[in-house]
Amino acid sequence: MSDAQPTTGATGAPGSDDDATIGYADALAELDAILRELEGSDVDVDRLADRVARAADLIQLCRDRISRARLRIDEVIVDLDASSDLGDADGDGGP
DSSP states (O other): OOOOOOOBOTTSOBTSGGGGTOOHHHHHHHHHHHHHHHHSTTOOHHHHHHHHHHHHHHHHHHHHHHHHHHHHHHHHHHHHHHHHHHHHHTOOOOO
């Protein structure tokens, strides 16, 4: 069985407060460790449900991070477009 341990919050429960500070790359690494553990031939059935629940929490965290990044990127693009439109409207005859 893998030595990977679930990341837990201050309460010791998976998916608690520490998930707010875990990075995307760390979440993916933990997901990879869980996957390797679950794919192993010596899966601890007593921990199986907990590991699957933790994986689901991490997947949701990653999806949330991707959504926030996408929104931020969209905001930056809108700001760039607005700046570009202002530059075109100043009458300098530029491209």
